[in-house]
Amino acid sequence: MELLESPSAGRDLAAEISHLLVDEFQDTNLVQYELIRWLVPVEKGNLFCVGDADQAIYGWRGADPRNLRRLDEDYGLVECNVPPRLLAADAFASPAALERTLESSFKRLTTLAQRQQPPSAPPSHGVQLRLELNYRARQGVLEASMAALAPAYQRSPAQQLSLQAVTEARDARVEMLQATDSQTEAATVVGPLLQARAAST
Numbered sequence: 055m056e057l058l059e060s061p062s063a064g065r066d067l068a069a070e071i072s073h074l075l076v077d078e079f080q081d082t083n084l085v086q087y088e089l090i091r092w093l094v095p096v097e098k099g100n101l102f103c104v105g106d107a108d109q110a111i112y113g114w115r116g117a118d119p120r121n122l123r124r125l126d127e128d129y130g131l132v133e134c135n136v137p138p139r140l141l142a143a144d145a146f147a148s149p150a151a152l153e154r155t156l157e158s159s160f161k162r163l164t165t166l167a168q169r170q171q172p173p174s175a176p177p178s179h180g181v182q183l184r185l186e187l188n189y190r191a192r193q194g195v196l197e198a199s200m201a202a203l204a205p206a207y208q209r210s211p212a213q214q215l216s217l218q219a220v221t222e223a224r225d226a227r228v229e230m231l232q233a234t235d236s237q238t239e240a241a242t243v244v245g246p247l248l249q250a251r252a253a254s255t
Contacts, residue, residue, distance in 0.1 A: 068093055072100060079105030079125070083116040087124060096129055101180070108203055108215075131182040134167040138187035138218050186215050193219040198228040 074094045076082065082090070094101040103125060110119035125131065145155035167181040188196055196217040207214040233239035 068098075074101050076101070076103045076105075078109075079103040080107050080110040080119045080122060081105075081112045081117040082121050084118055084121070087118075087121045091128065099180070101129065104185075106215075108206075126182070129180040131180045132167070132171050133182045133184070134163070134170050136163060136166055136183060140187070140220065184215060186217050187220065188217050189220050191219060192221055195219075195228055198230065202230065 071093050074090065076090060090101070105119075105122055107119045107122055110117060113119075141155055141159075145152055163181075163183070191199075196219055200214065200217060203214065204211070231242055233242055
């Protein structure tokens with residue numbers, strides 16, 4: 055916090071930063087959030103954050119997922135509803151092709167955001183996008199995850215993400231277990247894996 059109290063250091067450092075990307079935003083603490091606001095004030099813009107309150111697991115070390123709400127309020131975020139869409143296969147043909155594709159996608163998102171903004175939106179508002187296209191898991195796993203999280207969204211079900219898998223395979227078998235302690239959890243998860251490896255050798 056001493057950095058925030060030094061006007062000269064603040065001017066010099068803020069001048070060096072034109073854009074700021076913050077990943078895993080739900081794991082930031084209040085001091086980190088104040089630092090972000092100090093480096094990228096609302097009127098300056100150019101702040102890009104990625105976060106998911108459902109993945110907030112670092113409260114024990116001071117992380118505060120309420121920073122997501124603070125970000126919404128302080129930067130005047132307006133939600134933009136954009137249907138998930140895969141990038142074309144040729145987008146990955148080369149770095150230049152990917153750059154062109156991303157530039158085109160950004161322009162499309164900007165246009166959609168401008169069309170969807172309410173008349174009451176402040177001139178310097180930000181845009182909130184829901185990232186619902188999943189590249190890591192099959193649909194069966196995603197549906198089980200959403201079902202496990204659903205009770206937390208009973209008051210506002212529309213706030214829960216509707217995840218869609220890139221792969222069309224749905225043959226994922228999901229088994230949900232509840233362990234009494236960390237040792238039992240480790241044994242429950244690792245035990246079958248060791249048995250499967252032993253059986254395959």
